[in-house]
Every structure is written in C-alpha cells, then in structure tokens.
Amino acid sequence: MAPRRSAQWYAGDDRNSYIHRAWMRRGLPSDAFEGRPHIAIANSASDLTPCNAHLGEVARSVANGVYEAGGIPLDLPVVSLGETQVRPTAMLWRNMAAMATEEMLRANPIDGVVLLGGCDKTIPALLMAACSVDLPAVVVPGGPMLTGTFRGVPLGCGTDVWKLSEEVRAGTLSAADFARSESSMIRSRGHCNTMGTASTMGLLAEALGMTLPGVAGIPAADSRLLEAAHATGALAVELVDAGRRPSTVLGPGSFRNAIVALAALGGSTNAVVHLLAIAGRAGIELSLDDFDRIGADVPLLVDLQPAGRYLMEDLHRAGGLHAVLAEVRDLLDPLAPTVTGRPLAEHLDAAAVYDREVIRPREMPLQPRAGIAVLRGNLAPDGAVIKPAAASAHLLRHRGPAVVFDSVEDLHARLDDPDLDVTADSVLVLRGCGPKGYPGMPEVSNMPLPAKLLAQGVRDMVRVCDGRMSGTAYGTVVLHVAPEAAAGGPLARVRTGDLVTLDIEARTLHVDADLDAREPSPEFLAALARPSRGWERLYVDTVQQANTGADQDFLLGASGDRVARGSH
Structure with missing residues (x-):
C-alpha cells in the first residue's frame, strides 16, 4: 500500500511530526497516526443556511462509518451559503466557497473527504473544490424537506411562493392568507422540495457518479439518509485505499449522464452554469451546445413542480433517480463510472417505478422534448x-x-x-x-x-x-x-x-x-x-461569463493535493 498522504505530516520522529501528532492526538487511539486514513468531513452546516442546518447530524453518521471502516473522521466546517439569506446573491460566493474549501483540503493532513451539501450553491462549490484538489471524494446530499400543506393542498417551496405572491398582487389572495401559508411552507429540515436547484444538484451529483448510488433524493428527515451517510463514511475509506479520485470517476460520459438526467428530471437551468464550472475544474471539455445536443430530445418523465404537479418526497416514493434513469438507459454512457468503481448503468438493474403518475413511462412522457434549449x-x-x-x-x-x-x-x-x-x-x-x-x-x-x-x-x-x-x-x-x-x-x-x-x-x-x-x-x-475592495472586487475583475460556467479565470483546472512548502 502506498504511504498515506497524511503521513507527510505524521510519520517520523522529528520535531515537526511530533508537533502534528501531539496537537491532534487529544484522545485518539495510539494507532491513529500509523497508516489509518484520515477523512475530512467537509460540512456546510450553518444555522444561517437553513437548508443545511441538519448536516451536523448527518456528519455524525458519516463519522461513525469512517471510524467503523478503520479511518479517522475529522470535522471540517466549510463556507456555507444560504440561498434564501445572503445578499446580494449566493452565487457571488460560490467560487469563493470552492476556493476556500480547495485550499483547506490541500493544506490539511487528510487522505480523503466526504462532501456534505444541500442548499443550491453548496454541492456545486464542494464538487468544484474536490475536482481542483483531486483527493478521493464522495458527496452526501442533504436531501429535500417533507411536503407541507396549506388548506389541504401540498405546497412546493419556492414555486408556490412565486404563485401565491403573484395572486396577492393580482388581488385574488389576501395578504392574511398569504402570511398564514408561511408557517406551512417549510415542514421539516432539508432543502426545497420542488425540482429546484438544490434538488437538481443533489440528483446530478449522483448522475455524475459522485455519491453512493441511491442516496440522492432521500428526504432530509428520513432515517435512511443517516444510514446512507454511515455507508458513505465507510466508502470514503475504500476510496482512499483504492486511490479512486474525482479524476478517475469524472469523464465526458459522466457529464453526458448528468445532462440526460437534467432533462428527464426537468431540472433547474442553474445546473448549466454549475456543470460547466465543475467540468472546468475537472479538465473536461463541456460546452453550452452540449446541453442542447445531448439533452434537447430527452423526454421529461418526472411530474414535479415547477414543470408538473408533485414534489420530491413523491419522487423518492415513486422509485427515485434510478427509476427515472432506467427509463432512458439507452441514452446514458454505459461505462461512466461511479465512486463505487462500477458504472452508473450497472446500478440501475434493480430500479423499479412504483407510481406512474410521478415517473412517466418513456412512451408517455410529460413532454417529449424537455432538455435545456x-x-x-x-x-x-x-x-x-x-x-x-x-x-x-x-x-x-x-x-x-x-x-x-x-x-x-x-x-x-x-x-x-x-x-x-x-x-x-x-x-x-x-x-x-x-x-x-x-x-x-x-x-x-x-x-x-x-x-x-x-x-x-x-x-x-x-x-x-x-x-x-x-x-x-x-x-x-x-x-x-x-x-x-x-x-x-x-x-x-x-x-x-x-x-x-x-x-x-x-x-x-x-x-x-x-x-x-x-x-x-x-x-x-x-x-x-x-466594487472597490474585497472578494467582490476580485470577483468582478476575474469572473468569466455564464456560457463557460461563471468561474473565476484563475481557478480553472486543478492544482492537485500537493502542498508547495512544508512548515515549522
């Protein structure tokens, strides 16, 4: 077995190794620094990112899985962006969050990383970082919230905000009733329950091959998410042992699968800028035209808001992402791998649809051609x-x-x-x-x-x-x-x-x-x-255009996991 990356900090009997071990020991077992993989849990939990507030609990399950598999779990808080909270817009800091996470992954004595995200920009930022540093990495999406109801009608958070607010402006809904709907909209922990950007990017992380198969779309309040988080922690140790990195998982076929999934799901247009940015970090050639070329003729199969009627809890109940992808399996790249080492297509063998109203058959789609134009x-x-x-x-x-x-x-x-x-x-x-x-x-x-x-x-x-x-x-x-x-x-x-x-x-x-x-x-x-100073000034001076992913020009590509200089 090749030496662990963390051994660059911990192996040996010199003063530097002593300092690294001594300051980190704090109750760890004596063999913690003797070849056990050190796994960072890049955790975007924050009370000011309400969609990610539960990720601390998810992180504990990941940590248990890491430890059970022989690794050392290490909590690593990362920049957290709450779509509904930060001003002027969370997108202003997606690239900063990716840059900060990349630098912390590279700078610290870790061998692999589990990426915990949920709200819109957090999963893209974490994937961009992981691609640039190229340590073994796997995503746990935080999952959608459960469906709330108002006056007996299910509410799609986001979508119904737009609809209800327009009805108030049109005079067909009273301000008092609009206010009453507020406490019904957000029923539980988790991100938006519509096919918004958060749902889309969680599902596309799996379509890219970067999650434990079957985890994307599990509702945040569902105990099966904690079970999957535990299994992902164990998988992270396996990734380190196998040397399985984003560069060995992500390829042109991965992005083809993500584009097909985007169309079949009726996913968010924001996925275009995020996938372009992730590809830019991974060194994969992907253009705006690829979305039209690959996705234009893919049928819309999922009857979810905002394009349809149902919500994410229904999609999970109906069979989830694998059931959708099985319907368009012939459009997928059959060899594109996943973090398990097996192709995504192989994980679809057991897929089944349990509600044909939510997931339509290929021959009876919601729309015959649904890709981004x-x-x-x-x-x-x-x-x-x-x-x-x-x-x-x-x-x-x-x-x-x-x-x-x-x-x-x-x-x-x-x-x-x-x-x-x-x-x-x-x-x-x-x-x-x-x-x-x-x-x-x-x-x-x-x-x-x-x-x-x-x-x-x-x-x-x-x-x-x-x-x-x-x-x-x-x-x-x-x-x-x-x-x-x-x-x-x-x-x-x-x-x-x-x-x-x-x-x-x-x-x-x-x-x-x-x-x-x-x-x-x-x-x-x-x-x-x-802007005259700070990140905002740097952003405006160096950001690229939407058609290439709106990343900073100096952040394209990867620098790997090597630290330029030592310490002490």
Missing part, C-alpha cells in the same frame, strides 16, 4: 438558455416590443406603474444582472409581471435577462444571456420598443435593430456594480 442571435451571440418544460406553449415562438429595465431597482420602481407602456405581447428585458453587472448573477430573470396585466388575467410573458432564475420558478424566461450587458454584450444597447423575436424551435433570439450603431444608456452604466 440554447438560443443564439444578435441578442445572445455567445448563447442564452431557456427551459421549455417551464415555458408556456403559446410563447415558444413570439415576437413583441421590448420593455427595457436598466437594473433590478429600475424594474421595481416602474413595473407596477399604471402608465407603463406594456401589453401581454411585450417582451420584458432586464439587464445589468450578469456575473459582473450585479455582481453575482442573481436569480431575477423570472421578473414579476406588471400588476395591470395580472389584473387582466395574464400569467406569463416572454422575459429576457443576463441573470439567472430560481430552479423553483417557471415561465417563458430567457436567461444567462452572454455576453452579459456589463461585459459589453448587445443586451446593453437594446431600447424600449425594439422588436424582439424568440423562436425556441429555431433556437434563435433576435432584435430588429442595428445594435452596433448604439451606445449603452447612461442610466444602465450608472447602475452597474463598481
């Missing part, structure tokens, strides 16, 4: 994305005049003005919301509809933005427009009244205007972020 045109020369599964059928091909907002603040100030020149045929355009412009690419692309149109019964419009939208949201929303307006993209030069044409079938987004002959408006330029 990539649009191009003079409004998005480097691409934009739309989720046809969440769009309105009558708007999949649309032409209408632009109503332009120069910032989120401008949107809020003018959207409900009775004198706003807007109709149901208008195209709402919001700019200055990309990685550099806001900064951080906030989830604002699913703009609220003007109050006067809501009162007329309008519930969807074409919306175009260089930001993102919540995976729990819905509507005919074109987002991730690249290059963004703040980076000189053509979106900066669109004007109110310009005719915008969206054609999802043709994959085009076009405006009838000579944009090159125009300058950006002073109002737009004045609204852009201009």
Whole structure:
C-alpha cells in the first residue's frame, strides 16, 4: 500500500511530526497516526443556511462509518451559503466557497473527504473544490424537506411562493392568507422540495457518479439518509485505499449522464452554469451546445413542480433517480463510472417505478422534448438558455416590443406603474444582472409581471435577462444571456420598443435593430456594480461569463493535493 498522504505530516520522529501528532492526538487511539486514513468531513452546516442546518447530524453518521471502516473522521466546517439569506446573491460566493474549501483540503493532513451539501450553491462549490484538489471524494446530499400543506393542498417551496405572491398582487389572495401559508411552507429540515436547484444538484451529483448510488433524493428527515451517510463514511475509506479520485470517476460520459438526467428530471437551468464550472475544474471539455445536443430530445418523465404537479418526497416514493434513469438507459454512457468503481448503468438493474403518475413511462412522457434549449442571435451571440418544460406553449415562438429595465431597482420602481407602456405581447428585458453587472448573477430573470396585466388575467410573458432564475420558478424566461450587458454584450444597447423575436424551435433570439450603431444608456452604466475592495472586487475583475460556467479565470483546472512548502 502506498504511504498515506497524511503521513507527510505524521510519520517520523522529528520535531515537526511530533508537533502534528501531539496537537491532534487529544484522545485518539495510539494507532491513529500509523497508516489509518484520515477523512475530512467537509460540512456546510450553518444555522444561517437553513437548508443545511441538519448536516451536523448527518456528519455524525458519516463519522461513525469512517471510524467503523478503520479511518479517522475529522470535522471540517466549510463556507456555507444560504440561498434564501445572503445578499446580494449566493452565487457571488460560490467560487469563493470552492476556493476556500480547495485550499483547506490541500493544506490539511487528510487522505480523503466526504462532501456534505444541500442548499443550491453548496454541492456545486464542494464538487468544484474536490475536482481542483483531486483527493478521493464522495458527496452526501442533504436531501429535500417533507411536503407541507396549506388548506389541504401540498405546497412546493419556492414555486408556490412565486404563485401565491403573484395572486396577492393580482388581488385574488389576501395578504392574511398569504402570511398564514408561511408557517406551512417549510415542514421539516432539508432543502426545497420542488425540482429546484438544490434538488437538481443533489440528483446530478449522483448522475455524475459522485455519491453512493441511491442516496440522492432521500428526504432530509428520513432515517435512511443517516444510514446512507454511515455507508458513505465507510466508502470514503475504500476510496482512499483504492486511490479512486474525482479524476478517475469524472469523464465526458459522466457529464453526458448528468445532462440526460437534467432533462428527464426537468431540472433547474442553474445546473448549466454549475456543470460547466465543475467540468472546468475537472479538465473536461463541456460546452453550452452540449446541453442542447445531448439533452434537447430527452423526454421529461418526472411530474414535479415547477414543470408538473408533485414534489420530491413523491419522487423518492415513486422509485427515485434510478427509476427515472432506467427509463432512458439507452441514452446514458454505459461505462461512466461511479465512486463505487462500477458504472452508473450497472446500478440501475434493480430500479423499479412504483407510481406512474410521478415517473412517466418513456412512451408517455410529460413532454417529449424537455432538455435545456440554447438560443443564439444578435441578442445572445455567445448563447442564452431557456427551459421549455417551464415555458408556456403559446410563447415558444413570439415576437413583441421590448420593455427595457436598466437594473433590478429600475424594474421595481416602474413595473407596477399604471402608465407603463406594456401589453401581454411585450417582451420584458432586464439587464445589468450578469456575473459582473450585479455582481453575482442573481436569480431575477423570472421578473414579476406588471400588476395591470395580472389584473387582466395574464400569467406569463416572454422575459429576457443576463441573470439567472430560481430552479423553483417557471415561465417563458430567457436567461444567462452572454455576453452579459456589463461585459459589453448587445443586451446593453437594446431600447424600449425594439422588436424582439424568440423562436425556441429555431433556437434563435433576435432584435430588429442595428445594435452596433448604439451606445449603452447612461442610466444602465450608472447602475452597474463598481466594487472597490474585497472578494467582490476580485470577483468582478476575474469572473468569466455564464456560457463557460461563471468561474473565476484563475481557478480553472486543478492544482492537485500537493502542498508547495512544508512548515515549522
């Protein structure tokens, strides 16, 4: 057996080895530093990340599994990002969380790592870090919350927030009833119970091969999650002994499987920027066009909000991810491996569907072609994305005049003005919301509809933005427009009244205007972020565009697990 990486700290009888052992001993058994693998538990638990608050309990089960398998478990708190809490947007710190986790994994005497995440940015950040440091690694997704009900109706957290808040604005739901629904929305520990970004990324971590098979999608409050966490701890020791690292698990086939899963599940558009960023760290060639090429013709099989009716607890009950993937097995890469050492496809042999309302048969899908569509045109020369599964059928091909907002603040100030020149045929355009412009690419692309149109019964419009939208949201929303307006993209030069044409079938987004002959408006330029210090300054100066994953340019690729210098 090759020497443990941790032996670089602990082996020997010199002063440095003495210091490393003595300061870490603190009750450990005498053989703790004699070849037993040291496994970090990268734990994103935080009371300010409510979706991850239970991960301390999960970590204890992981630790028990590590110890039982002969390893030494070590709790390692990492940067935690609460999607609902941090301002201006959690995406501003995804790359920072990945960088900080990478550096701590490399700097410390560990041989492998178990990654505990749940809320939207935590699993992507942890996977990005793991790929860059390339230590043996495995993910335990924190799982979705249980389904809450209000007035006898199941509530999808996120999705029903958007719906209920629009009903209040339309005058069809009282503010008092809206407030009463609040305590019903979040029934238990865990992340959003819709097919939002958190659910999507937990499931895609498994589709990539980076979890114990069968763990993704187990509800956070389900005791089987603790059982799986225990088994994952034991698996982490096996990964170290086998030398099984992210670089030996992740390949082009892994990302193919993730894209197929994304479409079949009706997953979040945010998965596009996260998978691109993870691939960038892993050194895998993946482009925006691959999402369209691989996923466009994949049927939507899962009837979950926001594209359907049910919730994550129902998906788990109906057979889970493996049951879904078994329906599209012929589209998967049959050889793409998992952390178990066996291909993902082999783990599907025992899959079964227990509720055909939740998981549709291949020949009777919810939608026949459900993958993310990539649009191009003079409004998005480097691409934009739309989720046809969440769009309105009558708007999949649309032409209408632009109503332009120069910032989120401008949107809020003018959207409900009775004198706003807007109709149901208008195209709402919001700019200055990309990685550099806001900064951080906030989830604002699913703009609220003007109050006067809501009162007329309008519930969807074409919306175009260089930001993102919540995976729990819905509507005919074109987002991730690249290059963004703040980076000189053509979106900066669109004007109110310009005719915008969206054609999802043709994959085009076009405006009838000579944009090159125009300058950006002073109002737009004045609204852009201009940070002077700290991470925000570093982020704006070095972040890449959405079409490549919105990672920092200096963080692409991997540096491995080697520490440049010693100590003491």
